[in-house]
Amino acid sequence: MTGYVHSFESLAAVDGDGLRYGVFLAGCPLRCAYCHNPDTWEMGAGQATEAEALARKISRYRPYFGENGGATFSGGEPLLQAEWLCEVAELLQKEGIGYVIDTSGGVPLTDAVKTLLSGAQSVLLDLKFPDEESYLRYTGRGMAQTLAVLDYLEEIGKTTRIRIVVIPEINDSEEALNAYLAHLRGKQCVSEVELLGFHTMGFHKYESLGIENKLSSTPALDPALKDRLQAFVNEQMK
Amino acid sequence: MSSWRGFKEGNWNKEIDVRDFILRNYTPYEGDASFLRGTTKRTDSVKKRVDELLIEENKKGGVLDIDTERVSSLLTYQPGYIKKGEDLILGLQTDEPLKRAVNPFAGYRNAVQACRAYGYEIGENIKNEFRYRTTHNTGVFRAYTDTMKKARHAGVLTGLPDAYARGRIIGDYRRIALYGMNYLIKEREADKRRIGEREMSNETIQLLEDCERQLEFMRQLITMAAEYGCDISRPADNAYEAVQWLYFGYLGAVKEQNGAANSIGRISSFLDIYIERDLADESIDEIGAQELIDDLVIKMRMVRHLRTPEYNDLFAGDPVWVTCSLAGMAEDGRTMVTKTCYRFLQTLYNLGASAEPNITVLWSTRLPEPFKAFCAKVSIDTDSIQYENDDVMRKDFGDDYAIACCVSAMKVGKQMQFFGARCNLAKVLLMALNGGRDELYGEQIAPEGEVFEAGKPLVYEEVLEAFKVYAAWMAKLYVNTMNVIHFMHDRYAYERLMMSLHDVEPGRLMAFGISGFSVLADSLSAIKYAKVTPVKDENGLIVDFITEGEFPKYGNDDDRVDEIAQWIAEYFYEELCKTPAYRGAKHTLSILTITSNVVYGKKTGATPDGRKKGEPFAxxxxxxxxxxxxxxxxxxxxxxxxxxxCCQDxxxxxxxxxxxxxxRDDEDRxxxxxxxxxxxxxxxxxxxxxNVLNRQKLIDAMNDPTLYPSLTIRVSGYAVNFNKLTKDKQLEVIARTFHEKV
Structure with missing residues (x-):
């Protein structure tokens, strides 16, 4: 099968445990206002890649992976190409290489998606917003699919790191974050809730792609504020 | 013998065999760093004085003082101290800390220019002494052919040690501590008698003279140590003496020689044996053990040589390359990590980050995990250490080799190196395209050949054939040039003391080098996979290229271009081996530029990979x-x-x-x-x-050097204080790839 890859990052050390080889897949169903990779949105764009070729490429990094490392499938939305990734995952398994899925969960819970999630070392799940209205407003889609994916991860007991992007004036307060945590409390699968600060480093991509940047006047999140909010979240999730 | 009390006997008792002594007596350490201790008050006091001196040195433009009246040697100066009465390990190069010595044996003119660069004039004594003396530099230029001079002038062979001392030789300073000088002298006298039985060929006569030159300086070293009140004619009796005896050997070497790199070898696990013995009988404790290593390292940080501005252009940041090799594995499978390996790393916390000594960890995937983690922590905190693959080097060099300079392995006391700087292979490609002419000035350097046409895309196979011809020609010229240089160096600037601390007939390596490696690989890739069309100037010289289309670039794990890169090293090495090297040396090759990648770039025209004329190489x-x-x-x-x-250097x-x-955090990193x-x-x-740091930190340091006065970064096989780099080198370092979070 052929998949579509936007780009590679051979040292994606912070996207999961151990050293990770990052594969950014092309195509995303969401249109998040704060996305810093709008160049990965378009489906069927990117580099057409055979499963075997990708597995071979990832295998080159086997010496770095140790026990916890492996590939990280990110994007774009990797679950849009779940069937193809299942094929890649099978090939990787033969090499003893594991993978992490970095997803927004905004896809139907098909068999292929389930297989892919169950086989992962762990999952990074973005919770974009705490409610349906904000989801529709800032991502262009509802949140039901994401919650269904979260429920499935809970059902199979898959270690899941939740990621929340904190954007100045939109959700940079304890109250705003509390609303997110309502979906997460009591979930055994959630190992950690990680806050990511909004940054402006992807702005130039909007310009060069000619896409409207809805947050063009929003500043980057103050790192000190992020640290304070992270401490709050950690305390809440204890 | 009481000095050897408690040591396990072996071959080392029958002949000089330091490796045997180490393997029989060292204590591998698999634990973590928690045993380490901080500084003593005495160390702090000495360190404070050193910091004051460094500030003063910096204020004076990088050179604190020069003794222009005497020629540097073992017995030239009165004993010097950092803080008399407080120095634990004794001995300085001259009578004052950081005062530089004049050492004109490798090149008189260089010594004059180096003095002038800092506002000094060479004194009458030295002038008179060198009026009728041949230096290495004079000797070399007597013998150089016109072609050698042209290649040198064009910058295709650059940085050659023909006007400065070659360095990269490591004396086995441990022998002094283990055996004492009297024994070493007796052995060398016996060597000389034995060699004297041979037929008197050039080689035999040279060897006999070498022996006598060595013996003279071995005796002088005893006197030098005696001036500091120490009797190194006998073996060291305890850990303090072991450190002190060993250091005297190193000190004598840097008084005699100002070679490009003065590395100290592999000393940590050797010294650890003495420290363990003293810890066992409680004559020292951990604080005392650390204090010894701290004080030795302070001394290593004080070594200075007098250099010209041109020299600093090639080797920026005033390096001495007191390379100190730690860790590695023994051939019997035990780790060679000892507590003293940790103690050397600990100096970067106790004394602060520093470019010297050039701490080099001999890495094996089998090193104890706690040691690996400590090294990584030190790297992240200080950017002061480098790593070299023991699993690869051990196969060729055994388990008692050390690194000289940046990346040159040699068996300690059993091998020496003839250092050979490097050949600019990117320029050789341009020369091949221009029929042997220099692309900047049009001078015919190499034999005349066909010039490639302008306006017509280059054909890979044709370019490759031409490159092979010129690279082969270059390789032969390079070896021959090196033979001239090292013949003369042996003759006029021979390393008497360092060579006395080797076996009498050591293995010899002749180290060649490549620069412009990635530029050449990418250029050949561009010609092969994209469309490259030469552009000529009015004199018919190819001075630029139009490169259209994509091509694989070295650095992306893409075999299409990486195979070209591999081939370059292999081909050039094979060609070098075809011309015999002086004194039967084995050819070796490095891909290392020190900081000369900036200078080489300046001297090289535009290249087919899209690099503009004068831009730095990687x-x-x-x-x-x-x-x-x-x-x-x-x-x-x-x-x-x-x-x-093919790149054993x-x-x-x-x-x-x-x-x-x-x-995500320190532990994770x-x-x-x-x-x-x-x-x-x-x-x-x-x-x-x-290097684990942010580009912004370097930019801030460049704009305001007082922000990070001791900011140390690794550049190319060594570390420098960032503030000691010139602006263009700072900019080049800032322009390098920083792998960032995506």
Whole structure:
């Protein structure tokens, strides 16, 4: 099968445990206002890649992976190409290489998606917003699919790191974050809730792609504020 | 013998065999760093004085003082002290700390110019002494052919040690501590008698003279130590004496020689044996043990040589390369990590980050995990250490080798090296396209050949054929030039003391080098995979290229271009081996540029890879700045493919990563750096300089040097104080690829 890859990052050390080889897949169903990779949105764009070729490429990094490392499938939305990734995952398994899925969960819970999630070392799940209205407003889609994916991860007991992007004036307060945590409390699968600060480093991509940047006047999140909010979240999730 | 009390006997009792002594007596340490201790008040007091001196030195433009009245040697100066009465390990190069000595044996004119650069004139004594004396430099230029001079002038052979001392020789200073000088002298006298039985060929006569020159300085070393109140004619009796005796050997060597690199060898686990013995009988404690190593390291940081501005252009930051090799594995499978390996690393906390000594960890994937983690932590905190692959080097050099300079392995006391700087192979390609003419000035350097046409895309096979012809011609010229240089160096600037601390007939290596490695690989790739059309100037000289289309670039783990890179090293090495080297030396090759990648770039026209005329090369075997688009590990994988078998003098790679890209917190970063090192070296890669810092920090330091006065970064096989670099080198370092979080 052929998949579509936007780009590679051979040292994606912070996207999961151990050293990770990052594969950014092309195509995303969401249109998040704060996305810093709008160049990965378009489906069927990117580099057409055979499963075997990708597995071979990832295998080159086997010496770095140790026990916890492996590939990280990110994007774009990797679950849009779940069937193809299942094929890649099978090939990787033969090499003893594991993978992490970095997803927004905004896809139907098909068999292929389930297989892919169950086989992962762990999952990074973005919770974009705490409610349906904000989801529709800032991502262009509802949140039901994401919650269904979260429920499935809970059902199979898959270690899941939740990621929340904190954007100045939109959700940079304890109250705003509390609303997110309502979906997460009591979930055994959630190992950690990680806050990511909004940054402006992807702005130039909007310009060069000619896409409207809805947050063009929003500043980057103050790192000190992020640290304070992270401490709050950690305390809440204890 | 009481000095050897408690040591296990072996072959080392029958003949000089330091390795045997170490293997029988050292204590491998597999624990963590928790036993380490901080400084004593005495260390702090001495360190404070050193810091004052360094500030003063900096204020005076980098040179505190020069003794222009005397020629540097073992007995030229009265004893010197940092703080008399407080120095634990005694001995300075001259009578005052940081005062530089004049050493004109390798080149008189260089010594004059170096003095003038700092506002000094050479004194009458030295002038008179050198009026009728031949220096190495004079000797070389008597013998150089016109072609050698032209290649040198064009900058295709550059940095050759023909006007400065060659360095890169490591005396086995441990022998002094273990055996005492009297025994070593007796042995060398016996060697001389034995050699005297041979037929009197040129080789025999040279060897006999070598022996006598060595013996003279061995006796002088005893006197030098006696002036500090120490009797090194006998073996060291305890840990303090072992450190002191060993240091006297090193000190004598740097008084006699100002070679480009004065490395100290592999001393940590040797000294550890003495420290363990003293700890066992409680004559010292851990604080005392650390104090000894701290004080030795302070002394290593005080070594200075007098250099010209041109020299500093090639080797920026005033380096001495007091390279100190730690760790590694023994051939019997035990780790050679000892507590004293940790103690040397600990000096970077106790005394602060520093470029010297050039701490080099001999990495094996089998090193104890706690030691790996401590090294990674020290790297992340100080950017002061480099790593070299023990698993690769041990096969060729055994388990008692050390690194000289940046990446040059040699068996301690059993091998020496004839250092040979490097050949600019990117320029050789341009020369091949221009029919043997220099692309900047049009001068005919190499034999005349066909000039490639302008306006017509280059055909890869044709270019490759031409390149092979010119590279082969270059290789022969290079070996012959080196033979002239080292014949003269042996004759006029021979390292008497360092060679006295080798076996009488050591193995000899002749170390050649390549610069412009990644530029050449990418240029050939561009010609092969894209469309490259030469552009000529009014004199018919190819001075630029139009490069259209995409081509694979070295640094992305792409075999299409990485195979070209591998081929370059292999081909050039094979060609070098075809011309015999002086004194039967074995040819070796490095891909290492020190900081001369900037100078080499200046002297090289535009290249087919899209690099503009005069732009810097990447350092060492690094991919070109910004072309390693698939991230850090892809870049490492490309370099790891270059084969050590044909580059036994080292393959240098400098790796800079931001803390955020490496891991989420300190603990995570340590784990991940260990994984990077293990993964890279498991693929038989050779060397890695590690910097964990943000580009912005360097930009801030460049704009305001007072912000980070001791900011140390690894450049190419060594570390420098960032503030000691010239602006263009600072800019080049800032322009290098920093692997960032995506």
């Amino acid at each position: 350092p060492g075997a690094n991919p070109m700045h910004g072309r390693d688009a698939e991230g850090a590990l892809a870049s490492l994988n490309s370099v790891a493919k270059v084969c050590y078998d 080292g393959i240098s790679n400098t790796f800079s990563i931001t803390p955020d890209a490496l891991g 340590v784990k991940k750096l260990v994984a990077v090192l293990d993964g890279y070296f498991a693929q038989s890669a050779h060397h890695l300089n590690v």
